[in-house]
Amino acid sequence: MTKFHINRRRLIQTSAAGAAILAAPSILRSREARAQEGTVNIWTYANFIPQDFISEFQNETGIQIQVRLVDDQGKQFNLLAAEQPQPTVDILTVAGHRFLQFIESGLLAPIDTDRLTNWGNINTIYSESDWGTINGEKWGAPVLSGxxxxxxxxxxxxxxxxxxxxxxxxxxxxxxxxxxxxxxxxxxxxxxxxxxxxxxxxxxxxxxxxxxxxxxxxxxxxxxxxxxxxxxxxxxxxxxxxxxxxxxxxxxxxxxxxxxxxxxxxxxxxxxxxxxFIYTFNIAENAPNADNAYTFLDALLARPEIGAAMTRASGYLSTMNGVNEHLSELEQRASSFxxxxxxxxxxxxxxxxxxxxxxxxxxxxxxxxx
CATH class of the missing domain: 3.40.190.10 (Periplasmic binding protein-like II)
Known part of the structure; x- marks a missing residue:
């Protein structure tokens, strides 16, 4: 049966990874970003953030990425609610259909897209979707779909x-x-x-x-x-x-x-x-390192190679434009319907x-x- 890449239907962006991202240009260009120090604490699923990206980001920014693995949206919600009003997390991974639960409980901060110079690299199917805009605000950066x-x-x-x-x-x-x-x-x-x-x-x-x-x-x-x-x-x-x-x-x-x-x-x-479903990276309300969280998100959205690496690491489909160019034949088969x-x-x-x-x-x- 003939296979069609998912973005042909404009439902889910087909996106598996290509070449290793370490050979790609620098993640960040601003001298200010390189000078930042500290940490960014992230709750996410296994293999959602490629190790090569983590190493490159830490080397270029001096910001250390600390990952806590989650495997269930309900458990994550309960943990974050228990930590309020002083959460230990900066960025958490929320499935789009669970947005309302987190938002209505005051656990997420709206995303200021003006602070993300690379926001436009996300396919508008996701970045401008109705489910991602609630009460006139955007509540997360859509990064992977499945x-x-x-x-x-x-x-x-x-x-x-x-x-x-x-x-x-x-x-x-x-x-x-x-x-x-x-x-x-x-x-x-x-x-x-x-x-x-x-x-x-x-x-x-x-x-x-x-x-x-x-x-x-x-x-x-x-x-x-x-x-x-x-x-x-x-x-x-x-x-x-x-x-x-x-x-x-x-x-x-x-x-x-x-x-x-x-x-x-x-x-x-x-x-x-x-x-x-869509997975988004969201900034927690009262995030202890909000500036570093924005630096991380902007870096993650910088190049299609990073989106490709995310798909290779996780198996899910990147939401970023231009990722298809980095697909191998096998990766195309693994990410098509x-x-x-x-x-x-x-x-x-x-x-x-x-x-x-x-x-x-x-x-x-x-x-x-x-």
């Missing part, structure tokens, strides 16, 4: 079986599947023909509750199919490598990394559809999140306990 995908071991599962989410419940693969349970709830609502964002039901909470119960019961009924509910990208990668599973619901980033590494795996967006697949891709939205997660969070615990 999708919830169906992934499979190509030596164990035939591609013809993966056109539908049905395959996750085929008795043939009992005990050989895995998924992120909360994310799978949204996908399964979509699979059953409902709005997994629950925006359609904001004025009908009883209908929303009914849909969540139906989806919960379906997942309990099929719980015996699942080997494990997992949490992190590294975990599902290891499960595939160990052949603990041959099928999984997954984020595309960890799967893309396996493809780039030559592992026999592929991914798709099944015919029932799935959800996409067919036009037909993209027709079914929607973005997670935040408007109904309060109602949604009041219903979904207890349902998740009930599935685990069943």
């Amino acid at each position: 999708a919830e995908v169906l992934a499979w071991n190509t030596e164990m599962v035939d591609a013809s079986e993966t056109t539908s989410w049905d395959v996750m419940f085929d008795p043939k693969y009992q005990g050989q599947t895995a998924y992120i349970i909360q994310d799978m709830m949204s996908v399964m609502m979509l699979y059953k023909g409902y709005d997994g964002n629950m925006i359609e039901y904001m004025d009908d909470p009883e209908r929303a509750a009914e849909i969540v119960r139906e989806t919960r019961d379906f997942m309990i009924e099929n719980k015996g199919m699942v080997r494990k509910f997992y949490d992190s990208g590294a975990e599902i990668q290891q499960m595939f490598i160990n052949q603990d599973v041959v099928l999984a619901h997954a984020w595309n980033g960890p799967i893309s990394k396996l493809i780039m590494d030559g592992f026999p795996i592929d991914m798709t967006i099944p015919k029932e559809g799935s959800y996409g 067919t036009e037909e697949e993209l027709e079914g891709l929607q973005f997670f939205r935040a408007e109904a999140n309060e109602m949604k997660y009041q219903l979904v969070d207890p349902a998740v615990e009930e599935i685990k306990a069943a």
Whole structure:
């Protein structure tokens, strides 16, 4: 099947990395930036910031990057809320559909794009998107994008079986599947023909509750199919490598990394559809090193090679313009979907999140306990 790069559909920017960034020109040009000292504290996912960039940034600015790894948006929210009004973090990684929760709780500072000379290097699909502007303010720098995908071991599962989410419940693969349970709830609502964002039901909470119960019961009924509910990208990668599973619901980033590494795996967006998401770097309200945070963000957005390196490190798709020029043939395959697949891709939205997660969070615990 012919593959199309994701930016052809203007939904998700295709962007895998090319040459190493150390050979590229200097990150920063200003003498003032080079003279800064101190630290910038960042909470982010594993491999989101390439090590070469960290070394180059620290050498040029004298600012030390201190990374604390996170693996869950809810845990990050709770930690940041507990630290207020004096957080230890300067930059944190928030998924676009969780913006409202962080903003309404006063945990993020709006981004002053006038302080980011390289803001224009972000594709306007992301930098000027409606989900990224709330109350007239921008709340983060979109850096990577991804999708919830169906992934499979190509030596164990035939591609013809993966056109539908049905395959996750085929008795043939009992005990050989895995998924992120909360994310799978949204996908399964979509699979059953409902709005997994629950925006359609904001004025009908009883209908929303009914849909969540139906989806919960379906997942309990099929719980015996699942080997494990997992949490992190590294975990599902290891499960595939160990052949603990041959099928999984997954984020595309960890799967893309396996493809780039030559592992026999592929991914798709099944015919029932799935959800996409954007990761943003946000400045915390009362960030202890806000000036250094802006210096870091501007450096990160300086060149398409950096965006390419971010994709190579994380497997997710860069939001920056010009990254395609740095794609190898294998990296193109790892970061592309067919036009037909993209027709079914929607973005997670935040408007109904309060109602949604009041219903979904207890349902998740009930599935685990069943």
